[in-house]
Amino acid sequence: MRLISTKILSPGMQLAHPIYNEKGQVLLNKDVMLTERLVRRLRELNVKYVYIQDQLSQDIEVKETISxxxxxxxxxxxxxxxxxxxxxxxxxxxxxxxxxxxxxxxxxxxxxxxxxxxxxxxxxxxxxxxxxxxxxxxxxxxxxxxxxxxxxxxxxxxxxxxxxxxxxxxxxxxxxxxxxxxxxxxxxxxxxxxxxxxxxxxxxxxxxxxxxxxxxxxxxxxxxxxxxxxxxxxxxxxxxxxxxxxxxxxxxxxxxxxxxxxxxxxxxxxxxxxxxxxxxxxxxxxxxxxxxxxxxIAIYPNGMVVKLSDQRVGIVCGQNVGFTERPIVKIIEQSGMKVEQPYEINLKKELSVVIKECQLEYMES
Missing domain, CATH: 1.10.3210.10 (Hypothetical protein af1432)
Structure with a gap:
């Protein structure tokens, strides 16, 4: 699953995680296929980001700490x-x-x-x-x-x-x-x-x-x-x-x-x-x-798209306990081009590379 801004939500996208109201009750459940009306309603409710299912992140899990x-x-x-x-x-x-x-x-x-x-x-x-x-x-x-x-x-x-x-x-x-x-x-x-x-x-x-x-x-x-x-x-x-x-x-x-x-x-x-x-x-x-x-805490939670200091783009796919600013990242783009075979790098080991920014509005090129 991948975290994206509701600014780039479009009909046909599938929710990967529930959206709750202010009382903790489910407003929209996971696996719901978004319609134009639902996308508009989420924006009206000022929801800024949601998790979706897509090809880029189908193998990335975001576990609930508390059920x-x-x-x-x-x-x-x-x-x-x-x-x-x-x-x-x-x-x-x-x-x-x-x-x-x-x-x-x-x-x-x-x-x-x-x-x-x-x-x-x-x-x-x-x-x-x-x-x-x-x-x-x-x-x-x-x-x-x-x-x-x-x-x-x-x-x-x-x-x-x-x-x-x-x-x-x-x-x-x-x-x-x-x-x-x-x-x-x-x-x-x-x-x-x-x-x-x-x-x-x-x-x-x-x-x-x-x-x-x-x-x-x-x-x-x-x-x-x-x-x-x-x-x-x-x-x-x-x-x-x-x-x-x-x-x-x-x-x-x-x-x-x-x-x-x-x-x-x-x-x-x-x-x-x-x-x-x-x-x-x-x-x-x-x-x-x-x-x-x-x-x-997870500073860069799983499913977040990040841009690295060497200009590569990836999706956070794992965490390193004690080194939360240096997670495991699945690289999906380098040199401005989509990677044919995405691969993982562990920022705990790749010390010359750091996360420069989060890209919740990332669109697949």
């Missing part, structure tokens, strides 16, 4: 719990969340088991969404990235379970923010941004009253927008004033925010999201955590 059934169940649990809390007063919110905490602990254990049993690098790009309209999908994605990061950093199982709870509940405070502000497509006013910033305090106030989860979970919600140099909020913490878990969640939170399709901004590709993190390494984010993140 769609587990993902759907987790997102629905997050959604139903968060929505049920919206209309309650603060103490009742905490009481009800206390009762439901076992559900979230179960999700974390399931996700840890799934990630551990999957030897491949974590990739969420294969899960294409119309857009993330609220906090449910984001909370799930951040949890996945956070757990992968924690495992890469060598945290114990007990630490990972607590970290996972901090991640899945990091944005719980947003249930107390006006949805019109939360989902505003345009630029926020200063007053609206102040409302958004309060979600960190709201989350802390809800979670610190829970008896069934460690207090550090509340501090994850409180601190995930703090930054190493003190420019974050709500307290302007610096360096080691931030808890390690909050530093980890901060990296996962920003990465998912910039690589997800939102009503106000198009999604970046993984390598672009990583560049955003590196631009703040040592000032905004912990460099050690960013390095661990780079090792844990």
């Amino acid at each position: 769609s059934s587990i993902r759907l169940e987790a997102v629905q649990t997050i959604e139903s719990t968060f929505l049920s809390l919206q209309q309650e007063n603060l103490s009742e919110k905490s009481f009800l969340l206390d009762k439901d905490s076992s559900k979230f602990k179960g999700i974390i254990r399931t996700l840890l088991s799934e990630i551990k049993s999957n030897p491949d690098l974590l990739t969420i790009l294969s899960d294409v969404y119309t857009y993330d309209s609220y906090i449910f999908q984001h909370s799930f994605n951040v949890t996945l990235y956070t757990l992968a990061l924690g495992m890469e950093l060598g945290l114990s199982m007990e630490e990972l379970e607590t970290l996972g709870l901090g991640a899945i509940l990091h944005d719980i405070g947003k249930i107390m923010v006006d949805e019109d502000v939360l989902l505003k497509p345009g630029r926020l006013s200063d007053h609206e941004f102040e409302q958004i910033k309060k979600h960190a305090n709201h989350g802390f106030d809800i979670l610190r009253q829970l008896h069934t989860v460690p207090l550090i979970v509340a501090h994850c919600a409180f601190q995930h927008h703090e930054r190493l140099n003190g420019t974050g909020y709500p307290r302007g913490l610096k360096g080691n004033e931030m808890h390690l878990y909050a530093k980890i969640i901060a990296v996962a939170d920003v990465f998912d925010a910039v690589t997800s399709n939102r009503v106000y901004r198009n999604a970046m590709l993984p390598h672009e999201g990583l560049e955003i993190l590196y631009s703040g390494a040592g000032t905004l984010f912990d460099q050690t955590i960013i390095e661990a993140f780079r090792r844990a």
